[in-house]
Amino acid sequence: MTGAAGQIGYSLLFRIASGSMLGPDTPVALQLLEITPALGALEGVKMELDDSAFPLLTEIVCTDDADVAFGDADVALLVGAMPRKAGMERADLLSANGGIFKPQGEALSRSAKRDVKVLVVGNPANTNALIAQQNAKDLDPGRFTAMTRLDHNRAMTQVAQKLGTPVTDVKKMTIWGNHSATQYPDLFHCEVGGKNAYEAVNDHEWVDGTFIPTVQKRGAAIIDARGASSAASAASAAVDHIRSWTLGTPEGDWVSMAIPSDGSYGVPEGIISSFPCTCTDGKYEIVQGLDIDDYSRGKIDASAAELVGERDAVSELGLI
Numbered sequence: 001m002t003g004a005a006g007q008i009g010y011s012l013l014f015r016i017a018s019g020s021m022l023g024p025d026t027p028v029a030l031q032l033l034e035i036t037p038a039l040g041a042l043e044g045v046k047m048e049l050d051d052s053a054f055p056l057l058t059e060i061v062c063t064d065d066a067d068v069a070f071g072d073a074d075v076a077l078l079v080g081a082m083p084r085k086a087g088m089e090r091a092d093l094l095s096a097n098g099g100i101f102k103p104q105g106e107a108l109s110r111s112a113k114r115d116v117k118v119l120v121v122g123n124p125a126n127t128n129a130l131i132a133q134q135n136a137k138d139l140d141p142g143r144f145t146a147m148t149r150l151d152h153n154r155a156m157t158q159v160a161q162k163l164g165t166p167v168t169d170v171k172k173m174t175i176w177g178n179h180s181a182t183q184y185p186d187l188f189h190c191e192v193g194g195k196n197a198y199e200a201v202n203d204h205e206w207v208d209g210t211f212i213p214t215v216q217k218r219g220a221a222i223i224d225a226r227g228a229s230s231a232a233s234a235a236s237a238a239v240d241h242i243r244s245w246t247l248g249t250p251e252g253d254w255v256s257m258a259i260p261s262d263g264s265y266g267v268p269e270g271i272i273s274s275f276p277c278t279c280t281d282g283k284y285e286i287v288q289g290l291d292i293d294d295y296s297r298g299k300i301d302a303s304a305a306e307l308v309g310e311r312d313a314v315s316e317l318g319l320i
């Protein structure tokens, strides 16, 4: 895990060590990366992990060397990133993150297991994943994913609350596109209690004017309310993403993962965009054959266009 002394790390590490991510029978060795000035704080987190006496936890390594952190890694959680600061232009943000994700991609390529599962959480997550992927010349590009599971979980709860049902009744939620305000949470293919969610809601105004913007802007709403970005829920979503990828998705359901596009659903090939995915035997696959109407088409295309713009910007900066 990178950014291990940060807010998300403080939640995520304890969930992983307890077995939530890889199951109750899988031992966990943690290799934690931080920038040199944060190694002291990271040592404090290690002390607390030690003090929790987790039965599954076999080893904790704290380092500022990416090759040590990624050495023989089965799972790489790229959480540390450069946050947007007041007055920062998008190109500045992409460039600052390129300085992190380019060398980390190179280190993953040198040091991680060939079948490493990479999840990028640090924002802008999709494009940071693309930068890491494009600089990991000796790894299969398909190993690189970005997190839209938090958006997926947020969308599930919004629709469950609207219909007054438990969240366990919500199946086949899909987030399309970028982890940004252009993302498209899709109720047309979602099911609640076995019924089509859009029809069950039966309120287009709510879908268009409340549901979609609430999910799209939830990150900003958390920042406004907490004075800091989501951390425990982001950690929980990262656990969910890797658990689904590793242990599989249940029959009759799917999850949202940002993965390299193969051109499915008209999303330009190569960008790392969110799709409905099933996972079996440690492999993910895009759910095929969904009907996309004009309303959804416009929203999927808008988010894909934003990702193409980000890809072109990092390409111009020489990061990919």
Ligand SMILES: NC(=O)c1ccc[n+]([C@@H]2O[C@H](COP(=O)([O-])OP(=O)(O)OC[C@H]3O[C@@H](n4cnc5c(N)ncnc54)[C@H](O)[C@@H]3O)[C@@H](O)[C@H]2O)c1
Binding pocket: 002, 003, 004, 005, 006, 007, 008, 009, 033, 034, 035, 038, 079, 080, 081, 082, 083, 100, 120, 121, 122, 123, 124, 125, 147, 148, 150, 151, 179, 229, 230, 231, 234
């Ligand atoms: N995809 C999502 O759904 C989602 C949700 C919430 C937050 N985020 C993003 O996750 C990231 C982390 O959030 P946080 O709240 O934990 O932030 P934070 O600032 O609390 O922690 C980030 C940590 O990363 C470390 N770091 C910076 N550069 C590093 C590098 N090169 N190598 C290793 N570590 C490095 C910092 O020292 C810091 O400890 C942010 O970019 C945030 O926007 C994404």
Ligand SMILES: O=C(O)C[C@H](O)C(=O)O
Binding pocket: 123, 150, 218, 219, 220, 222, 229, 230, 234
């Ligand atoms: O860190 C942010 O900007 C928000 C975060 O990505 C979130 O969705 O909560």
